[in-house]
Structures are given as structure tokens and as C-alpha cells.
Amino acid sequence: MILKIDFESDLPIYIQLKTQIIEGIAAGVLKEGDPLPSVRQMASDLGINLHTVNKAYTFLKQDGFITVHRQKGVVINSIHGRRVNEDYLARLHKDLSSLAAEAYCRGMNEEEFKNICTELFTKFKSQSPKW
Amino acid sequence: MILKIDFESDLPIYIQLKTQIIEGIAAGVLKEGDPLPSVRQMASDLGINLHTVNKAYTFLKQDGFITVHRQKGVVINSIHGRRVNEDYLARLHKDLSSLAAEAYCRGMNEEEFKNICTELFTKFKSQSPKW
DNA sequence: TATCTGTTATATATAATATATAACAGATAT
DNA sequence: ATATCTGTTATATATTATATATAACAGATA
Structure with missing residues (x-):
């Protein structure tokens, strides 16, 4: 790699x-x-x-x-x-909240924000094998 | 505040x-x-x-x-x-990519990830006035 | 004039980050 | 056995980022 x-x-x-x-x-x-x-x-x-x-x-x-x-x-x-645990979820929510806040403040559309999030996730999903 | x-x-x-x-x-x-x-x-x-x-x-x-x-x-x-510009979009993609990668690695469902993202965004949208 | 602003400058303290060297203990190959 | 590869730990140092402390300046206001 x-x-x-x-x-x-x-x-x-x-x-x-x-x-x-x-x-x-x-x-x-x-x-x-x-x-x-x-x-x-x-x-x-x-x-x-x-x-x-x-x-x-x-x-x-x-x-x-x-x-x-x-x-x-x-x-x-x-x-x-490497499972999803409480600590991780709390950290994810905090990090995502910051990003969502700034995106909303800058006038980004809800659809656009959702699309970016899902596209990134889907991209990984399509590239890597199922587990 | x-x-x-x-x-x-x-x-x-x-x-x-x-x-x-x-x-x-x-x-x-x-x-x-x-x-x-x-x-x-x-x-x-x-x-x-x-x-x-x-x-x-x-x-x-x-x-x-x-x-x-x-x-x-x-x-x-x-x-x-405070508009969405290129620099900001690049930064947002980079930050979201990190979060999406870890979420996927930990076995989080695509729906769950999307829901967290949209819920956070929607929450801000519902709390603040339209602009 | 006195007092409030943001701003700038300088100096210092602390913590985080990165590097440098060395050594140790387990594992492997020769 | 010996040499060599691991991760790991220890110690020391350099650099940078962060935070604080004090002071001063210029614009605005009461």
C-alpha cells in the first residue's frame, strides 16, 4: 500500500x-x-x-x-x-456534528450533504469485500 | 450563548x-x-x-x-x-472520507451512517431560521 | 478625558510532536 | 550458537503548537 x-x-x-x-x-x-x-x-x-x-x-x-x-x-x-462501541459512536456524533453545522451554515443543501456522505460510504463499500 | x-x-x-x-x-x-x-x-x-x-x-x-x-x-x-467554496468542499470531503472509512471498517450499516448524517443536519435545519 | 473596542508586539511557559540512540526480549534463519 | 529480524521500552533532545502574561496602539464612544 x-x-x-x-x-x-x-x-x-x-x-x-x-x-x-x-x-x-x-x-x-x-x-x-x-x-x-x-x-x-x-x-x-x-x-x-x-x-x-x-x-x-x-x-x-x-x-x-x-x-x-x-x-x-x-x-x-x-x-x-473493530466493532462499533459507545465511545466510537460518541466520537463519530461529535465529529459529524461539527461538519454538519459548518455545512449548514455555509448554505449547503440537505440533499447535497447527504449525497456526499453516502457517496463516500458507498465508494468504500463498492471497493472492499464484504465482511 | x-x-x-x-x-x-x-x-x-x-x-x-x-x-x-x-x-x-x-x-x-x-x-x-x-x-x-x-x-x-x-x-x-x-x-x-x-x-x-x-x-x-x-x-x-x-x-x-x-x-x-x-x-x-x-x-x-x-x-x-460564508459560502461553499472549493477550499471548503475539499476539506469537507477529506474529513468526511476519514469518518466514512472508519465507520465502514467498524461494520456500520450504510443506512445507519446516512441516518446519523442526515439527522444531525436536519436537527440544525429545524432549529435555525431559514436564510 | 476616561474607557471601551480590536489589534499588534514581545516574551515566556507548557504540551504535543518528532527525532535520535540505545537497549531488551522473543522469533527466525543461517 | 550466532546473526538478524521483530515490537517494545527508555531516555534525551529539538521543534512546533498552544496558551498565557504584559504592554502598548489607534479608533470609537460616553
Whole structure:
């Protein structure tokens, strides 16, 4: 999987990594059982520090997206490792509320907002295998 | 309008301020022409620094949500000051893509995701006046 | 004139982020 | 066994973002 770091972004590198890996899973580029490069390899590839990669992996591990097998490396989990729980729902509602508020303030149509949301979701759904 | 700062949040204070004011406009609590407290008053009310408030106001001003009349204070703009432009659309797509990806990865249903999005948007729509 | 605005400047403190080096323990291949 | 690859942990440092503190300025108002 190809990851791109934007060093000019206001988003921290480890957040960019985490986000792109989740999007990779959603897009079906990363499937259950697929390996991720070691922290050292990934760091070397991207020209960043080992600990920055490790930080991203730690968050992904906490959220159940990956499992770390010592020596086997990092492996993508099945869907069963990463369910919708209360904490996640609360976070999603909060984040979506901010986006909906700004969209509404800027005069965006309800249909348009709904379409963008569903199109993005559907796109992932069509790209990745069922689980 | 009642603003609440979470000093334990991972979100910076000025981002919390900016977000809550935008949500206040979307919810109709803040209407066109309504004044906001001066940077010093707001800072005093919330127990934070004047410059932190000023930073939030500066971003809101840049995005057209408020206008600063020297001496009159800070005033909420009409919708015409804050339209959907290319930069905003790009940002919205990027943010929504992250959220949609994680929701899909966690096994959320397409209907459920759509419903949350539309419910939040509709809620703002029902609370605030037409513009 | 006194007092309220937003704004700007400067300095400092704190926290988050990223890097650098090193070491450890488990696993694998030679 | 030894070398080499894992993730992990520890420590230290540099950089940047965030927040605060103080002060001053210029416009507006009472």
C-alpha cells in the first residue's frame, strides 16, 4: 500500500498514517491478514522516525484494526476486532456534528450533504469485500 | 450563548471556541447581527487568555462567519459572508472520507451512517431560521 | 478625558510532536 | 550458537503548537 505523508499538513504525521491505513482497509487495498511493513521499514520508506510509525500502530492496535505478532510483524485484523462501541459512536456524533453545522451554515443543501456522505460510504463499500 | 471549554480535551481551546460558535449559528442560538462578547469579556468569562479568544475570532472572521466592527464589537454575519467554496468542499470531503472509512471498517450499516448524517443536519435545519 | 473596542508586539511557559540512540526480549534463519 | 529480524521500552533532545502574561496602539464612544 502506498502511503503519502504531507509534511506541510496541520495534521500530525502519526494521525495521517493512522487515517490512511484505515482508509486503505475501507477501500479494500488492505485485507484481513495482510501484513504491514515493520515500524523500521515503514519509517525508512517514508523518511520519518521509527517512533512516529510506532505511535500510529499503537493507536490502530488499541482500536482493533491491527494485531501485532512478534516476529510475524503487523497484520490487518478481521472486522471482528473493530466493532462499533459507545465511545466510537460518541466520537463519530461529535465529529459529524461539527461538519454538519459548518455545512449548514455555509448554505449547503440537505440533499447535497447527504449525497456526499453516502457517496463516500458507498465508494468504500463498492471497493472492499464484504465482511 | 453558553460556551463550555473542556480543558482535558485533545482539541485546542481556540478550536473548541470556533466549533461551538459555528454550531451555535447552525442551531439558531446565534443569529445574523447578534453580538459576541469582546475578546476580553469572553476570555474573562471562560477563564482563558484574551489571545486564545482572539485566535478563534480571527479564524471565524477569515471564514466569513463574523465581522468585527471596531467599537461595536463582534457581530454574526449573514449567510452571504460564508459560502461553499472549493477550499471548503475539499476539506469537507477529506474529513468526511476519514469518518466514512472508519465507520465502514467498524461494520456500520450504510443506512445507519446516512441516518446519523442526515439527522444531525436536519436537527440544525429545524432549529435555525431559514436564510 | 476616561474607557471601551480590536489589534499588534514581545516574551515566556507548557504540551504535543518528532527525532535520535540505545537497549531488551522473543522469533527466525543461517 | 550466532546473526538478524521483530515490537517494545527508555531516555534525551529539538521543534512546533498552544496558551498565557504584559504592554502598548489607534479608533470609537460616553
